[in-house]
Amino acid sequence: MTTGPIGVFDSGVGGLTVLRALRERLPDSDFVYLGDTARLPYGTKSPDTVRRYALQAAEALRTYHVRALVVACNTASGVALDVLTARWPEVPVVGVVEPGAAAACARSPRGEIAVIGTESTIRGGAYQAAIARLRPEARVRARACSVFVALAEEGWFDTAAAEAVARAYLGDWLEGPEPPDALVLGCTHFPVLAGLIRRIAGDELELVDSASTTAAVLADRLEAGGAAAPSGRAAAGGVRFLATDGAERFARVGGRFLGTELDPAAIEIVDL
């Protein structure tokens, strides 16, 4: 049984929203987080390229002897989860799409579910397929909102520009005759824009992100595999941060995703 940290990766800082939920759920675990900031965004790249990047990120985390891998990126989960699971049978590999779809199905009163994500996530249809499996009668509409990734990476969570973009993407759904009752934030960069979306959408719409459900799925998988807590040493709850570019930027923007300050000196730059 591997007893190392839990490995988590994303194209950038978006996955820190998932890391935050993982730390809350598994406070005694150590984590190693990798943001592939040099190659961000993943969401506009082809499936083959994203799969290759995801395999390289996973291989890099593997050198830290991780006891589980969390693909904290919807884009990579959509195209690479199967290949990562097959390549790495000895540890639980958990993505964010299935947990997000399950949360949406559970929280949508009328089954009017809208999904927003990157171009790749929406084009690949992983959310649409997962929701159809779990709740076949649900009506799913989906839209790529790529500019949200740039706004989130820029730290423009609550600006007039961000609001204009949100209205341009979501306005017709929200003002249409049958508005959605649940909106899946199908990109780990989007939860930081939740306050803004809530403001333009009103209180009725359920905003669903996969962070806490993904953490619950991982905790169950670790428990089932007898690896709920690392054995043989004191519990630590620390995080090692790796990025492929821009320690200062990662710390500055990432701190807002994680909800705690990050020290640029603590971000290790690695090459995949």
Ligand code: DGL
């Ligand atoms: N945060 C990633 C996701 O969940 C992708 C953002 C990007 O690199 O395009 O899809």
